[in-house]
Amino acid sequence: xRDAVVIGAGFSGLVTAIRLAxxxxxxxxxxxxxxxxxxxxxxxxxxxxxxxxxxxxxxxVDAITDGGHPYAHFxxxxxxxxxxxxxxxxxxxxxxxxxxxxxxxxxxGALRPTALVPxxxxxxxxxxxxxxxxVGLARLKDFYPGLVAENLGRTPLPGGGSVTxxxxxxxxxxxxxxxxxxGLNHARALDDPDNRRKLVALxxxxxxxxxxxxxxxxxxxxxxxxxxDIQTQLGVPVFEIPLxxxxxxxMRINEALTRLAKDAGVxxxxxxxxxxxxxxxxxxxxxxxxxxxxxxxxxxxxVVIATGGFExxxxxxxxxxxxxxxxxxxxxxxxxxxxxxxxxxxxxQPLFKVGVAVDDAMRVVGSDGAPVFGNLYAAGGILAGATxxxxxxxxxxxxxSAVRAADSILGEAR
Amino acid sequence: MRKLEADVVVIGGGSxxxxxxxxxxxxxFKAVLVDRVDLxxxxxxxxxxxxxxxxxxxxxxxxxxxxxxxxxxxxKRIQADAIEPTGGYFVxxxxxxxxxxxxxxxxxxxxxxxxxxxxIAELLRRExxxxxxxxxxxxxxxxSVDGWQLVWGAAHSAEQYGAKILTYHRVTKIERQGDTVSAxxxxxxxxxxxxxxxxxxxxxxxxxxxxxxxxxADCHGVEVVPGAGIMIAMNHRLVNTPVNRxxxxxxxxxxxPVHTVSIIGTTDQKAEDPDRLQISYxxxxxxxxxxxxLVPGFRQSRALHAWAGAxxxxxxxxxxxxxxxxxxxxxxIIDHSERDxxxxxxxxxxxxxxxxxxxxxxxxxxxxxxxxxxxxCRTADEVVPGSEKHTFYSVSHRLHDRExxxxxxxxxxxxxxxxxxxxxxxxxxxxxxxxDDLRRQLRLGMGPCQGGFCSVRATGxxxxxxxxxxxxxxxxxxxFLRNRWIGLWPIxxxxxxxxxxxxxxxxxxxxxxxxxxxxxxxxxx
Numbered sequence: 049x050r051d052a053v054v055i056g057a058g059f060s061g062l063v064t065a066i067r068l069a070x071x072x073x074x075x076x077x078x079x080x081x082x083x084x085x086x087x088x089x090x091x092x093x094x095x096x097x098x099x100x101x102x103x104x105x106x107x108x109v110d111a112i113t114d115g116g117h118p119y120a121h122f123x124x125x126x127x128x129x130x131x132x133x134x135x136x137x138x139x140x141x142x143x144x145x146x147x148x149x150x151x152x153x154x155x156x157g158a159l160r161p162t163a164l165v166p167x168x169x170x171x172x173x174x175x176x177x178x179x180x181x182x183v184g185l186a187r188l189k190d191f192y193p194g195l196v197a198e199n200l201g202r203t204p205l206p207g208g209g210s211v212t213x214x215x216x217x218x219x220x221x222x223x224x225x226x227x228x229x230x231g232l233n234h235a236r237a238l239d240d241p242d243n244r245r246k247l248v249a250l251x252x253x254x255x256x257x258x259x260x261x262x263x264x265x266x267x268x269x270x271x272x273x274x275x276x277d278i279q280t281q282l283g284v285p286v287f288e289i290p291l292x293x294x295x296x297x298x299m300r301i302n303e304a305l306t307r308l309a310k311d312a313g314v315x316x317x318x319x320x321x322x323x324x325x326x327x328x329x330x331x332x333x334x335x336x337x338x339x340x341x342x343x344x345x346x347x348x349x350x351v352v353i354a355t356g357g358f359e360x361x362x363x364x365x366x367x368x369x370x371x372x373x374x375x376x377x378x379x380x381x382x383x384x385x386x387x388x389x390x391x392x393x394x395x396x397q398p399l400f401k402v403g404v405a406v407d408d409a410m411r412v413v414g415s416d417g418a419p420v421f422g423n424l425y426a427a428g429g430i431l432a433g434a435t436x437x438x439x440x441x442x443x444x445x446x447x448x449s450a451v452r453a454a455d456s457i458l459g460e461a462r
Numbered sequence: 463m464r465k466l467e468a469d470v471v472v473i474g475g476g477s478x479x480x481x482x483x484x485x486x487x488x489x490x491f492k493a494v495l496v497d498r499v500d501l502x503x504x505x506x507x508x509x510x511x512x513x514x515x516x517x518x519x520x521x522x523x524x525x526x527x528x529x530x531x532x533x534x535x536x537x538k539r540i541q542a543d544a545i546e547p548t549g550g551y552f553v554x555x556x557x558x559x560x561x562x563x564x565x566x567x568x569x570x571x572x573x574x575x576x577x578x579x580x581x582i583a584e585l586l587r588r589e590x591x592x593x594x595x596x597x598x599x600x601x602x603x604x605x606s607v608d609g610w611q612l613v614w615g616a617a618h619s620a621e622q623y624g625a626k627i628l629t630y631h632r633v634t635k636i637e638r639q640g641d642t643v644s645a646x647x648x649x650x651x652x653x654x655x656x657x658x659x660x661x662x663x664x665x666x667x668x669x670x671x672x673x674x675x676x677x678x679a680d681c682h683g684v685e686v687v688p689g690a691g692i693m694i695a696m697n698h699r700l701v702n703t704p705v706n707r708x709x710x711x712x713x714x715x716x717x718x719p720v721h722t723v724s725i726i727g728t729t730d731q732k733a734e735d736p737d738r739l740q741i742s743y744x745x746x747x748x749x750x751x752x753x754x755x756l757v758p759g760f761r762q763s764r765a766l767h768a769w770a771g772a773x774x775x776x777x778x779x780x781x782x783x784x785x786x787x788x789x790x791x792x793x794x795i796i797d798h799s800e801r802d803x804x805x806x807x808x809x810x811x812x813x814x815x816x817x818x819x820x821x822x823x824x825x826x827x828x829x830x831x832x833x834x835x836x837x838x839c840r841t842a843d844e845v846v847p848g849s850e851k852h853t854f855y856s857v858s859h860r861l862h863d864r865e866x867x868x869x870x871x872x873x874x875x876x877x878x879x880x881x882x883x884x885x886x887x888x889x890x891x892x893x894x895x896x897x898d899d900l901r902r903q904l905r906l907g908m909g910p911c912q913g914g915f916c917s918v919r920a921t922g923x924x925x926x927x928x929x930x931x932x933x934x935x936x937x938x939x940x941x942f943l944r945n946r947w948i949g950l951w952p953i954x955x956x957x958x959x960x961x962x963x964x965x966x967x968x969x970x971x972x973x974x975x976x977x978x979x980x981x982x983x984x985x986x987x
Binding site: 087088089097101154155156157158159160187189190191192194195198199202203204217225226227228290291292293295357358359360361364365366367368369388389390392393399400436437438440442 | 743747750761762765868869870871872873874882914915918919921922923925926932935936939940943944947948951952954955956957959960962963964966967968969970971972973974975976977978979
């Protein structure tokens with residue numbers, strides 16, 4: 049019997065498991081596959097749009113009036129504490145202030161608000177008068193520096209002002225004889241100091257006075273010194289711009305957090321989907337996984353569901369339009385039709401606000417507000433009420449709910 | 463104003479118009495084809511992809527059955543690159559009357575459509591996912607055909623004979639001098655320029671839009687009723703060959719494997735406006751139920767995309783009796799000299815993609831007759847450009863090509879194995895094309911991820927090459943994503959929801975495309 053079973057290996061699952069394990073609890077983390085962190089952009093978003101651009105995400109959390117939003121369970125201070133908890137788990141990885149959004153250029157040149165950013169992205173912060181040199185790599189097809197530079201240059205900054213940006217493409221050979229190398233293979237190549245020297249030699253002739261250099265986020269995967277090495281050699285500030293998945297910055301974070309979980313004593317079991325559960329009345333006694341041809345039980349005093357929503361497949365809409373939660377068959381909030389509309393750039397799709405409702409302890413509750421099981425908690429993308437990719441709120445919600453769920457299990461909740 | 467001269471102007475760039483302009487040009491007329499949008503953007507690109515063997519009509523429409531059987535053979539000869547000669551099956555599911563099979567067999571013999579009854583064991587060997595409780599099965603020469611490829615092939619052939627193909631040229635007026643057509647006035651919607659094409663004959667091949675075009679020549683009351691049908695593309699090939707229900711033709715009775723997907727069709731609803739076809743929840747459910755009948759487990763398969771097409775059904779009380787000699791089943795030619803006293807204008811509607819060449823022949827024959835000219839049709843004998851080698855389309859052809867160039871070329875669209883070079887080559891030929899225009903010819907964004915990864919690459923590549931400026935690049939990306947959604951949201955379920963969530967994480971989460979500078983006006987073409 050474990051003190052807790054955590055299902056899911058994204059931010060919410062890993063952080064819940066780590067927090068419980070560090071408090072001395074026995075924890076098993078069960079996951080169907082590699083978690084979703086590497087599908088994201090590697091920044092810690094708290095609240096970017098609501099729906100207008102947010103400058104102080106903590107104030108925006110405090111200002112939430114929609115009781116169905118995940119942030120309705122938290123104060124800004126609590127969200128900040130959760131974000132700082134992650135930052136302390138991964139020292140030297142992130143910089144930033146949870147109370148202040150910065151704008152970072154995206155791989156199409158949009159200005160994206162976020163709160164904490166990997167140190168390798170920090171020099172990209174968009175400020176009035178900044179000059180950018182955006183460098184593309186000819187064999188990397190997910191990054192077009194002209195698109196980034198020209199969109200950056202034509203976008204008025206929210207507080208007034210503008211930036212200038214120009215683009216250059218260099219033919220960096222990530223893998224000999226290959227015209228189409230993935231971001232990950234570029235990153236692997238740049239783990240090698242020799243290759244970094246080659247990249248620097250290609251970029252250096254293009255440098256101009258007073259510019260910061262933006263490169264696609266492929267500056268090393270395992271070697272944490274890769275970015276600083278390139279920056280030092282170029283002698284100018286260098287920053288990474290995240291790409292579509294699989295994203296190298298997310299992979300780095302995923303790797304670091306998974307290692308941390310294991311070091312903290314979490315038993316991480318990958319490739320095991322939870323397919324059933326056992327309960328004694330309204331108390332869960334354990335879950336059952338599909339593993340290598342047989343079903344295996346994992347008994348636990350508490351269970352945290354941190355599977356994510358539709359993107360992981362745990363929320364599922366069938367061909368009749370009925371939405372179900374696949375792991376426990378939990379009651380879902382916001383699941384009434386119509387769930388999808390045809391206005392692509394219009395209002396949020398109701399479908400993506402479907403999820404489980406929770407009480408302040410993050411226990412999953414039914415429509416009557418009563419816990420479905422007294423010891424089942426939820427965290428992260430499975431929570432109803434927010435379109436995270438629009439709000440830029442995914443990591444903030446995941447971390448705040450993870451910390452709260454863990455603290456509830458530890459009996460330390462408010 | 464730009465001025466052009468031609469003998470004949472063909473209005474409408476669907477299969478009829480493309481077939482007609484090819485035929486006209488091959489008979490030595492100086493021809494121009496205009497379409498208000500891209501080629502085969504209307505009905506000819508919005509069907510299920512079946513190349514008829516004639517089997518479908520052996521009971522309901524014997525004349526069409528024979529025509530289909532003949533044209534099937536001709537098209538395989540002249541347009542192999544657009545066709546996959548899969549063969550097909552007609553299958554009686556447990557709820558179908560097995561005795562219909564006897565009528566089917568008799569009809570096939572009478573119409574010259576080759577069919578062959580096979581055992582259920584043989585059917586299931588070839589088509590393992592078809593309902594194992596089927597009671598009878600016939601094999602046919604059905605195939606699958608890419609409507610865009612077919613139409614572009616005919617258009618390129620016409621160009622070789624000197625025809626001009628003008629897309630995004632919207633007709634605003636058909637002018638007359640006395641009682642004869644004298645010119646077609648268009649607006650080039652890409653540039654805003656007015657274009658006058660002097661001519662002595664106009665062939666109105668605008669199909670479901672034919673009534674609107676005829677009215678521009680002051681010929682009113684040509685009523686073409688759009689009969690709307692929806693189609694749903696399911697991921698992968700659930701069947702290897704077109705599988706029909708062995709029944710009198712009805713809704714949702716066919717699944718066709720086309721490229722990497724299988725398409726189920728279709729419904730039939732009278733629509734008011736061919737530009738505003740709806741895909742209702744009820745129709746989607748009906749198709750899903752029909753799919754289950756033919757292929758159990760259909761509902762659990764991944765639906766990728768849906769679309770609706772408008773069959774052009776002519777309802778015209780003023781068509782005179784003498785016109786019927788030009789009429790084939792399912793097609794009508796309206797001679798406006800008799801109907802409206804205007805010489806040099808024929809309106810054509812109806813017909814099917816499989817018989818497009820034959821239809822074109824009849825139309826051009828009618829025109830020659832009116833002009834008093836005797837010129838022979840040669841379209842059945844000459845291969846169209848791209849099919850010279852008589853190599854049929856094969857679903858694995860791109861995989862084969864990529865094995866050759868996988869180290870030297872970048873792949874823009876992994877779902878459809880489309881390289882950057884294929885994309886840029888076509889963009890060089892058609893520099894004003896939207897990503898959807900290129901998509902129809904290249905299948906950009908038509909696979910499972912529905913543009914999740916390739917749309918931004920297409921934007922970046924186009925902009926990088928200096929083909930389009932940053933406003934247009936960003937606008938075209940917005941347009942492409944919006945248009946993909948039109949076909950996604952009505953059928954969104956299962957794994958495609960998961961894909962959509964991932965795509966939204968990319969577009970909005972990581973890239974924040976929605977907050978790029980908004981265009982003053984959305985780019986639409």
